[in-house]
Amino acid sequence: EVQVVESGGGLVQPGGSLRLSCAASGFTFRRYWMRWVRQAPGKGLEWVANIKQDGSEKYYVDSVKGRFTISRDNAKNSLYLQMDNLRADDTAVYYCATGYCDSNDCYYAFEHWGQGTLVTVSS
Amino acid sequence: QSALTQPRSVSGSPGQSVTISCTGTSSDVGGYNYVSWYQHHPGKAPKFMIYDVDKRPSGVPDRFSGSKSGNTASLTVSGLQAEDEADYYCCSYAGSYTWVFGGGTKLTVL
Numbered sequence: 001e002v003q004v005v006e007s008g009g010g011l012v013q014p015g016g017s018l019r020l021s022c023a024a025s026g027f028t029f030r031r032y033w034m035r036w037v038r039q040a041p042g043k044g045l046e047w048v049a050n051i052k053q054d055g056s057e058k059y060y061v062d063s064v065k066g067r068f069t070i071s072r073d074n075a076k077n078s079l080y081l082q083m084d085n086l087r088a089d090d091t092a093v094y095y096c097a098t099g100y101c102d103s104n105d106c107y108y109a110f111e112h113w114g115q116g117t118l119v120t121v122s123s
Numbered sequence: 124q125s126a127l128t129q130p131r132s133v134s135g136s137p138g139q140s141v142t143i144s145c146t147g148t149s150s151d152v153g154g155y156n157y158v159s160w161y162q163h164h165p166g167k168a169p170k171f172m173i174y175d176v177d178k179r180p181s182g183v184p185d186r187f188s189g190s191k192s193g194n195t196a197s198l199t200v201s202g203l204q205a206e207d208e209a210d211y212y213c214c215s216y217a218g219s220y221t222w223v224f225g226g227g228t229k230l231t232v233l
Contacts, residue, residue, distance in 0.1 A: 037224075044126060045161070045169070045212050047222040059220040062124055100174060108157040108216040109174035115167060 002026035002112045004096045009117030016086050020117060022079035022096030027112070030054075030074040033099035035110060036081050038092035038119075048094070049081065064090075086121045093118050127152065127213055127225035134231040135203045143228045145196040145213030151223050153194035157216035160189060160198045163227075164209045172211075173198060200230065208232045 008020040022034070036048040049070040050059045058070050069082040079096055093116035100111035128146040135141040145152065145160075152158055160173040171180055173189040176196060186201045196215070200207055213225040 035222075044129075044226040045163075045214070045224040046126075047214070047224060050220055050222075057220070061221065095169070097169075100171065100180065102180075107174050108155075108222075109159040109171060110161070110169075110214070111171050111180070113168040113170075 002098075004098065004112055004114040006094060006096050006114045006117040009094065009119045011120045011122065012086055013123050014087060014121055016121070017082070017084045018086065018119060020081040020083065020094055020096075020119070022081075022114060024077045024079065024096075024098070027098070029077040032101060033106070034070075034072060034079045035097045035099065036070060036079075037095045037097055037110065037113075038090075039095070039116070040089070040092040043092075045095075046092075051079070083119070086119075088121050091119060091121045124217065124221065124223055127215060127223055129211075129213060129225040129228045131226075132229045132231065134233055135200075136233045137203050137205065139203050140199060140201040141203065141230060143198045143200075143211055143213075143230070145198070145215075145225050147194050147196075147215055147223070149194060151215040151217040152191065152196050154218070155216045156191070158189065158191055158196040159214045160187075161212045161214065162207075162209045163212060169212070203232050205232050 051070045095116045096114045097110040098112045100107045100109040161169040163169040176191045177189040
């Protein structure tokens with residue numbers, strides 16, 4: 001059974017840092033692009049960052065560029081999001097998601113999601 | 124990277140069909156056939172429903188179908204069932220390995 005489980009959320013002051021983790025199991029982690037998506041209270045989903053299978057390429061939404069860093073450890077089947085200089089508008093539930101691959105190809109979609117971890121930025 | 128536009132809510136009775144629209148621009152929905160849809164029951168993990176505009180991953184009932192015309196994509200849910208009540212989000216590839224989601228639509232089964 002595929003599982004992705006986020007952890008590391010919590011309450012942090014503006015300007016502070018937090019590191020989110022995502023533990024993956026039940027699939028060949030190193031085969032998939034991995035992604036972070038967030039949902040602010042009362043708002044829709046927002047794509048945050050992607051990382052290629054080998055970690056060589058990383059992409060971010062403009063609002064987090066220079067502040068967030070996505071990384072992965074294929075040996076540990078784990079994905080990370082280092083969040084620095086946090087702002088109040090970063091308050092959200094953060095989801096870890098896999099790309100989508102079938103037996104033939106990989107696609108531009110988000111297949112497996114975790115239940116999210118809540119990050120609250122407030123003084 | 125502006126969010127795609129979805130209606131805030133739609134509703135239908137059991138057995139009926141409803142369609143949720145998702146409007147973007149030529150830089151996202153209109154520029155790529157990479158629209159996907161997600162079902163989200165609050166407090167749970169979102170569920171992957173449609174990819175590449177109109178393809179269903181295995182396990183998704185054929186009551187769910189997707190389409191696209193120009194800058195607007197649509198998700199149709201036929202034969203509504205009580206368990207279809209959820210929030211639905213569209214998502215489009217926007218080039219350079221970036222994605223944009225819609226604001227979400229709450230589907231109510233009356």
